[in-house]
Amino acid sequence: MDPVLNIDRLTLEFPIYGGAVRALDAVSITVRPGEIVGVVGESGCGKSVTAMTTLRLIPDDRYRVIGGSITLLGVDMLSAGEKALATIRGARASMIFQEPLTALNPTRRVGDQMVEVIRAHQRISAAAATARATRLLSEMRIADAAEVLRRYPFELSGGMRQRVVIALAFANDPAIVIADEPTTALDVTVQRQVLLLLRQRSRDVGAAVLLITHDMGVVSEYTERVYVMYAGRVVESGPTAAVLGDPAHPYTRALLAGLPGSVAPKAVLQSIPGRVPDLRRVPDGCAFAPRCGQAMACCRQAPPLVAIPSPDGPVPRFAACWLPAAEAAS
Amino acid sequence: MVPVPDHPLVADDVAVRFPVKRDWHGRPTLFAHALNGVSLTVERGANLGIVGESGCGKSTLAQVLTGLVAPSSGQLIRGRPHDGTRAVDRIGIVFQDPHASLDPRMRVWRIITEPVFLRGGALKSELRALAMELAVKVGLRPEHVDRFPHEFSGGQRQRIAIARALSSSPDIVILDEPTSALDISVQAQILNLLLELQRERSLTYVVISHNVAVIRHFCDTVAVMYLGQFVECGPAAVVLSNPRHPYTRLLLDSVAEVGRGAAAERIVDASELPSNRHLPSGCFFRDRCPDAAPGCERPQHLVAPRGDAVRQVRCHVAAAGP
Numbered sequence: 001m002d003p004v005l006n007i008d009r010l011t012l013e014f015p016i017y018g019g020a021v022r023a024l025d026a027v028s029i030t031v032r033p034g035e036i037v038g039v040v041g042e043s044g045c046g047k048s049v050t051a052m053t054t055l056r057l058i059p060d061d062r063y064r065v066i067g068g069s070i071t072l073l074g075v076d077m078l079s080a081g082e083k084a085l086a087t088i089r090g091a092r093a094s095m096i097f098q099e100p101l102t103a104l105n106p107t108r109r110v111g112d113q114m115v116e117v118i119r120a121h122q123r124i125s126a127a128a129a130t131a132r133a134t135r136l137l138s139e140m141r142i143a144d145a146a147e148v149l150r151r152y153p154f155e156l157s158g159g160m161r162q163r164v165v166i167a168l169a170f171a172n173d174p175a176i177v178i179a180d181e182p183t184t185a186l187d188v189t190v191q192r193q194v195l196l197l198l199r200q201r202s203r204d205v206g207a208a209v210l211l212i213t214h215d216m217g218v219v220s221e222y223t224e225r226v227y228v229m230y231a232g233r234v235v236e237s238g239p240t241a242a243v244l245g246d247p248a249h250p251y252t253r254a255l256l257a258g259l260p261g262s263v264a265p266k267a268v269l270q271s272i273p274g275r276v277p278d279l280r281r282v283p284d285g286c287a288f289a290p291r292c293g294q295a296m297a298c299c300r301q302a303p304p305l306v307a308i309p310s311p312d313g314p315v316p317r318f319a320a321c322w323l324p325a326a327e328a329a330s
Numbered sequence: 331m332v333p334v335p336d337h338p339l340v341a342d343d344v345a346v347r348f349p350v351k352r353d354w355h356g357r358p359t360l361f362a363h364a365l366n367g368v369s370l371t372v373e374r375g376a377n378l379g380i381v382g383e384s385g386c387g388k389s390t391l392a393q394v395l396t397g398l399v400a401p402s403s404g405q406l407i408r409g410r411p412h413d414g415t416r417a418v419d420r421i422g423i424v425f426q427d428p429h430a431s432l433d434p435r436m437r438v439w440r441i442i443t444e445p446v447f448l449r450g451g452a453l454k455s456e457l458r459a460l461a462m463e464l465a466v467k468v469g470l471r472p473e474h475v476d477r478f479p480h481e482f483s484g485g486q487r488q489r490i491a492i493a494r495a496l497s498s499s500p501d502i503v504i505l506d507e508p509t510s511a512l513d514i515s516v517q518a519q520i521l522n523l524l525l526e527l528q529r530e531r532s533l534t535y536v537v538i539s540h541n542v543a544v545i546r547h548f549c550d551t552v553a554v555m556y557l558g559q560f561v562e563c564g565p566a567a568v569v570l571s572n573p574r575h576p577y578t579r580l581l582l583d584s585v586a587e588v589g590r591g592a593a594a595e596r597i598v599d600a601s602e603l604p605s606n607r608h609l610p611s612g613c614f615f616r617d618r619c620p621d622a623a624p625g626c627e628r629p630q631h632l633v634a635p636r637g638d639a640v641r642q643v644r645c646h647v648a649a650a651g652p
Binding site: 266 | 580583
């Protein structure tokens with residue numbers, strides 16, 4: 001099956017005074033139909049930029065594509081015109097943002113906003129659109145959907161708002177939903193409801209989900225495949241259980257070892273020395289090498305993308321690192 | 331309630347309510363009930379964790395413990411330090427957001443020594459020397475003390491906030507969500523630093539967090555809060571591995587953790603935290619509780635469950651049997 005989203009070696013810069021910030025460096029991400037794929041990394045690793053450029057949501061004059069391509073539902077997103085973008089965005093591909101209060105228009109009733117999105121892509125009457133909005137909300141387990149449609153966003157709790165935003169994302173039967181930190185602003189019990197509903201809805205309609213998060217726990221429990229990003233690069237990818245259970249890249253290993261709970265209470269946690277590189281001047285070769293405990297001389301050259309053999313299943317695993325390459329050679 | 335001198339901090343049935351609406355006389359007509367009868371004792375050397383969701387009153391409790399908010403009823407008893415310093419100086423606090431809690435127009439040495447400066451009587455040279463010493467202690471360089479907060483990353487700012495909390499040489503440091511604004515790798519550094527400082531300076535931490543993993547890593551005892559009350563408290567190892575109160579169970583089930591595999595299909599109840607403007611009658615958790623039974627309409631008290639003396643639960647069903 002053709003992937004719904006194929007980001008191929010995308011390199012992207014933000015020009016700034018006296019230079020450029022290399023936000024993405026040869027990032028390749030593939031999402032197949034119906035799959036829930038996670039993108040995980042710390043702040044500044046490029047995960048949100050990936051989400052935003054996938055739908056071309058960053059103003060065109062703010063960034064520069066150095067190389068690579070984005071193919072979303074068969075459309076080359078980097079060369080698509082406004083008209084083509086308008087038919088994709090909010091219809092076959094939709095987005096869930098982190099903060100539901102800013103994603104909704106505060107001056108308009110929830111129902112009006114939902115009807116607008118539905119009628120922008122479907123030629124149906126306002127009454128039919130309202131009926132559809134009611135059904136969408138009740139599918140998100142909102143009890144009195146008709147009543148909620150008449151409210152303003154500020155009258156709803158955070159969890160309710162995010163459920164409205166998810167209902168909106170599913171309004172026009174999307175093939176892919178890009179969720180950028182959908183539950184970071186929510187409490188844990190609400191987070192669970194929202195993520196379970198998101199997973200349920202995507203399975204019901206067969207939509208793929210690209211779930212962008214910084215929370216390893218969320219990745220572990222709600223995704224099938226995962227991409228780990230660091231300093232604008234994908235350092236490791238593969239089936240979630242395999243990557244988190246037996247990480248191949250030193251960065252993934254260090255991230256997991258730094259979680260409280262990976263050691264006995266009050267024992268010293270493994271922390272990563274140093275800090276994330278300045279994206280204006282990323283070192284040559286592996287971006288993680290200066291902080292890596294296992295760095296070698298060859299780490300000053302760009303690491304190869306090594307296929308990691310995984311005993312369970314045909315889903316490929318990759319790590320951008322010299323270590324597995326050296327192990328395979330010896 | 332007898333104040334126990336060796337306990338540096340005791341809260342006895344503390345309640346806090348904030349007026350949210352007033353009539354035209356300016357008299358309050360509606361209150362937000364942030365804390366509804368919280369009693370706790372901070373034991374020297376035993377870290378206390380307070381866990382709960384937003385709106386449960388954890389941060390108000392932090393402010394009460396530091397003396398920033400006065401209780402509406404109940405009282406707070408601070409142990410008397412032996413060396414004659416004021417008890418209120420022996421409590422430090424580290425706030426959640428290091429971007430908002432540092433004055434952008436103060437140099438770092440002024441920020442760090444603000445608690446000492448406010449006490450008065452210290453020379454500028456002494457303050458600077460103290461700031462440098464503390465900066466080194468928390469992993470900054472001595473020359474950093476002449477910079478401004480915007481020149482630092484999030485992790486470094488949190489280090490500055492920790493140095494400030496330590497400057498009045500407190501016995502108790504209250505950590506209000508100390509790492510929730512930080513990335514995982516930085517979080518590990520800060521947690522390590524806090525534990526190292528505790529060993530060095532014999533501190534006691536009160537950790538307030540929604541992050542169960544941090545509480546489990548850090549604390550000896552834990553209290554689970556719901557709508558301004560403790561619903562379960564006891565040794566962290568016991569409560570967090572084998573919760574008895576239905577809310578504690580819901581909370582722990584909801585936390586996404588690495589290594590648990592795909593989340594179970596069961597969608598948990600779609601209800602949410604009730605408003606604290608009008609408190610529910612009886613058990614506060616009753617409307618969301620899967621175990622609700624006759625008797626839940628009566629107010630619940632913290633009691634030790636049968637055959638389990640180390641902890642207390644605010645639930646007659648959990649207290650009655652396994």
